[in-house]
Amino acid sequence: MTAQKIDGKAYAADLRERITKAVTGLSVQPCLAVVLVGDDPASHVYVKNKIKFTKETGMRSVEHRLPANASQDDVINIVRSLNADDNIDGILVQLPLPKGLDSDSVIAQIDPAKDVDGLTDVSAGRLSLGQTGLRPCTPTGCVMLAKDQLGNLSGKHCVVIGRSILVGKPAALLFLEQNCTVTIAHSRTKNIDSICREADILIAAVGRPNMVKADWIKDGACVIDVGINRISNPERPGKTMLVGDVDYNQAITIAGSVTPVPGGVGPMTIACLLRNTVIAACYRRGMAVPDILNF
Numbered sequence: 001m002t003a004q005k006i007d008g009k010a011y012a013a014d015l016r017e018r019i020t021k022a023v024t025g026l027s028v029q030p031c032l033a034v035v036l037v038g039d040d041p042a043s044h045v046y047v048k049n050k051i052k053f054t055k056e057t058g059m060r061s062v063e064h065r066l067p068a069n070a071s072q073d074d075v076i077n078i079v080r081s082l083n084a085d086d087n088i089d090g091i092l093v094q095l096p097l098p099k100g101l102d103s104d105s106v107i108a109q110i111d112p113a114k115d116v117d118g119l120t121d122v123s124a125g126r127l128s129l130g131q132t133g134l135r136p137c138t139p140t141g142c143v144m145l146a147k148d149q150l151g152n153l154s155g156k157h158c159v160v161i162g163r164s165i166l167v168g169k170p171a172a173l174l175f176l177e178q179n180c181t182v183t184i185a186h187s188r189t190k191n192i193d194s195i196c197r198e199a200d201i202l203i204a205a206v207g208r209p210n211m212v213k214a215d216w217i218k219d220g221a222c223v224i225d226v227g228i229n230r231i232s233n234p235e236r237p238g239k240t241m242l243v244g245d246v247d248y249n250q251a252i253t254i255a256g257s258v259t260p261v262p263g264g265v266g267p268m269t270i271a272c273l274l275r276n277t278v279i280a281a282c283y284r285r286g287m288a289v290p291d292i293l294n295f
């Protein structure tokens, strides 16, 4: 059997179309503010795409760039001014911050009502309590792709490899919210391969290139690869390439469906950020979230 390649790029494009329709139907134009500190090339590319897609979906985009030697107070003062600005619906501080800056204390300053990354303690608390709120983007994208493949996820066994604040932990809670049976595996887990082999849905979010092999995967499972690892390209000396945490060529021989890297989960993160911006704009004004954004 050969697995289906899950086209995250196409799903994300469809979601952006739905967001555009939702924005057109609103009485306000949501606005996303992005804060970028320093010169990390990957962060610059991510931010450029976030701004481009914010505008393409009909929303307003505000950008604040600070030099790599900006102080903690410089960053916090920008976040506070964005909190106070009623025209701003969402605040995203691009991570990682340059060395010497403490991202936790910057994130702690973000008004939870504008926390479109879903990273504040209030957002994390609301997720764990099962209350409505702004959910982290990448894990939400994973749930969307799994539902698109499998339909109702109730009763499915979801194994999440990784327990990070950004992906692993919230992914486990989001799949629990879908009535999955959830197992979290991590670096100290014993017999990790046999645990993964029990999964109907396998989420790999550890940052170890090609770690998940064919014999970790149950026949027909839905495999979602969150890893983005840059390694040297064995076929082109001196060049690098991006690979996930899943050995894709092995996975497609056994899984039912697999996300590629790139083109799987990656595009979903930005689309979910835009979706959260619309949701934040609605929540802040006591407006209903448009049904078209449901999944």
Ligand code: GUN
Pocket: 092, 093, 094, 095, 096, 117, 137, 138, 269
């Ligand atoms: N850097 C890489 N991914 C992300 C993300 O989802 N949010 C933020 N704020 N920074 C990132």
